[in-house]
Amino acid sequence: MIILPAIDMKDKACVRLVKGDYNTACKVAEDPFETAEAFARAGAKWIHMVDLNGAKEACPVNQDIFVKVAAESGMKVELGGGIRDMKTIEWYLSQEISRIILGSAAVKNPGLVKEAVKEFGSRIAVGIDARNGMVATEGWLESSSVHYLELAMEMEQAGVKTIIYTDISRDGTLEGVNLEQLEHLNHTVSCNIIASGGVRSLEDIKACQDLGLYGCICGKALYSGNLDLKEAIEKAGG
Numbered sequence: 001m002i003i004l005p006a007i008d009m010k011d012k013a014c015v016r017l018v019k020g021d022y023n024t025a026c027k028v029a030e031d032p033f034e035t036a037e038a039f040a041r042a043g044a045k046w047i048h049m050v051d052l053n054g055a056k057e058a059c060p061v062n063q064d065i066f067v068k069v070a071a072e073s074g075m076k077v078e079l080g081g082g083i084r085d086m087k088t089i090e091w092y093l094s095q096e097i098s099r100i101i102l103g104s105a106a107v108k109n110p111g112l113v114k115e116a117v118k119e120f121g122s123r124i125a126v127g128i129d130a131r132n133g134m135v136a137t138e139g140w141l142e143s144s145s146v147h148y149l150e151l152a153m154e155m156e157q158a159g160v161k162t163i164i165y166t167d168i169s170r171d172g173t174l175e176g177v178n179l180e181q182l183e184h185l186n187h188t189v190s191c192n193i194i195a196s197g198g199v200r201s202l203e204d205i206k207a208c209q210d211l212g213l214y215g216c217i218c219g220k221a222l223y224s225g226n227l228d229l230k231e232a233i234e235k236a237g238g
Helices: 032-041 052-057 063-072 086-094 104-108 110-123 148-157 179-188 202-210 220-224 229-236
Strands: 002-010 013-018 021-029 046-051 076-080 099-102 124-131 134-137 142-147 162-167 192-196 215-218
Touching: 002 021, 002 032, 002 052, 002 063, 002 192, 002 229, 021 032, 021 052, 021 220, 032 063, 046 052, 046 063, 063 076, 063 086, 086 099, 086 110, 099 104, 099 110, 104 110, 104 124, 104 134, 104 148, 110 124, 124 148, 134 148, 142 148, 148 162, 148 179, 162 179, 179 192, 179 202, 202 215, 202 229, 215 229
Parallel strands: 002 046, 002 215, 046 076, 076 099, 099 124, 124 162, 162 192, 192 215
Antiparallel strands: 002 013, 013 021, 124 134, 134 142
C-alpha cells in the first residue's frame, strides 16, 4: 500500500481544514517546497496535493507551486482542486504532474471524466468526497443527491482506475478512517481505492492495509506529530 503525504494549498500557504470547513484553515507549514523535500527524505514516492483556492473558484490558482514540487521533489504528484476542463488537465500532465484528480466534475460533468480517461488512462483519478454517504462538490461547499457507491460504480464504468475516497466528517479530525465505508467501496468496485480523511496513527495504516486498499493519504496526523511518515511507509511497504 502506498502512503501519500498531503499538502493542501490555500492563499500560497500549506494548511489543514477540519471537516472541509474553509473557516478552520490553519497553517501547518511555512514552505511547501521544504515540506515536500522532507516527505521525500522520509521515503515518500507520491505526494497528494490540493488547490483549495482552485476548488472554491473552479479554476487553477496555485498551479506554479504544484508544478515546481513535481519538477524538484523527485516524488510523483497527484493533484486535485479546480480542474474542470480538458485544457487544464492536458496542461498539468504536460508539466509532469503524474495523476489528476477530478472531483466535482465527476458529478457535474461525467462526460469530462470519460474523455479524460480515454485520453490519459490511469493518469486520471476521481475524488469522491462524501458527507453521510452523499457526495459533496465545489470544495465540499455543495451537497448532492448522489450516493458515494453509486458514483463509484458510474466512474468504474467510465474506465476510472483509481478512486480517492474521503469521509468529510472525519477529515482533519484525527478520529480514524471510516473503515466501514471504505470496505463497502473496495468490495463494490474493482478500482484502486485510496483512503483519505481521519488518519491518526499506525493503526489506521494497518487497518487500511488489511482491507487491501491501494493507498492511504496522511495529512494532519503528520503535521501534528501523531504519525511518523517514515514509520508509516515502512509499515505499509510502499
